[in-house]
Amino acid sequence: MNNKKSFDIVGVGELLIDFTPVKIDGENYFKENPGGAPCNYLAAAQKYGMDTAFIGKVGKDAFGYMLKSTVESIGIDTSSLILSEKHNTTLAFVHLEENGERSFSFYRKGCADIMLENNDIDFSLLDRTKAIHFGSLSFTDEPGRSTVLDLLDRAKEKGLIISYDPNYRPPLWDSEEHAIKEMKSGLKYADVLKVSDEEAELITGEKDLLEAAKILSDYGIRLVFVTLGDKGALYYHKNGHGIVEGRNTKAIDTTGAGDAFFGSTVAQIIEKNVDLNKIDNIVIEEILKYSNTAASMCIEGYGGIPSIQDRENVEKLL
Numbered sequence: 001m002n003n004k005k006s007f008d009i010v011g012v013g014e015l016l017i018d019f020t021p022v023k024i025d026g027e028n029y030f031k032e033n034p035g036g037a038p039c040n041y042l043a044a045a046q047k048y049g050m051d052t053a054f055i056g057k058v059g060k061d062a063f064g065y066m067l068k069s070t071v072e073s074i075g076i077d078t079s080s081l082i083l084s085e086k087h088n089t090t091l092a093f094v095h096l097e098e099n100g101e102r103s104f105s106f107y108r109k110g111c112a113d114i115m116l117e118n119n120d121i122d123f124s125l126l127d128r129t130k131a132i133h134f135g136s137l138s139f140t141d142e143p144g145r146s147t148v149l150d151l152l153d154r155a156k157e158k159g160l161i162i163s164y165d166p167n168y169r170p171p172l173w174d175s176e177e178h179a180i181k182e183m184k185s186g187l188k189y190a191d192v193l194k195v196s197d198e199e200a201e202l203i204t205g206e207k208d209l210l211e212a213a214k215i216l217s218d219y220g221i222r223l224v225f226v227t228l229g230d231k232g233a234l235y236y237h238k239n240g241h242g243i244v245e246g247r248n249t250k251a252i253d254t255t256g257a258g259d260a261f262f263g264s265t266v267a268q269i270i271e272k273n274v275d276l277n278k279i280d281n282i283v284i285e286e287i288l289k290y291s292n293t294a295a296s297m298c299i300e301g302y303g304g305i306p307s308i309q310d311r312e313n314v315e316k317l318l
Contacts, residue, residue, distance in 0.1 A: 044263025
């Protein structure tokens, strides 16, 4: 790993195949789409104009090669993407409701993304980036859990911006209690946090979302976002809070919407050089107008990465 390029954001975690149901001539089929929340997030940031890189592991199989090719085609650096000969690429089957909401069935036990080890990582990346992004699905299994925690400890020591998405997928956890415990374990690292309204209540036990955001902020998180579906997003920091309305659209597949929102948001925070210790509400609300629009456009198509729009397309709609 001799690539000495610098990046705006480096993401770590799962990269997998989402098999998304589509109807053709009245018959249901599953279409393979590249997925995994961290790379969805990086795709949104890359398409906004950031330089991004991904740390992770896929199988040295047809799916793994397809994922590597897709990620590279967007411009995300894959120098730290390992193709494993021992472990298969993780697969997820998406089940869609009439309103576009989805659930998942995973084929992940013993698969590549959770087998990420310390010797897979080029830690010099931490000297060549402004921000690190991670999600809670890195904490479901070892050795991936310990590897990512080590990476985060080092990133925290270096004072990098750390963004965190405690993404809740029930089938991947032994129990809800285990999920909450591990999701909370990531909070102490985060400078910027994105949770859905359901995840905010799950983690904090608080139904009032503003109170939930305050509880999350008390972990030392400087900027908290709670996504509210088509109602937009709530933001909270120590000196202010508000809700920025979303854009109404027909949801086909909501996969990747939160990642499109979050990747776009952190990209703008970096581009605008937002001081997370002195946050300007006007700037944050302008940022969220873009991010809400990017998320709404994502749900108008199938799959995560394939539906994330370029900056030019989002700005045209704005």
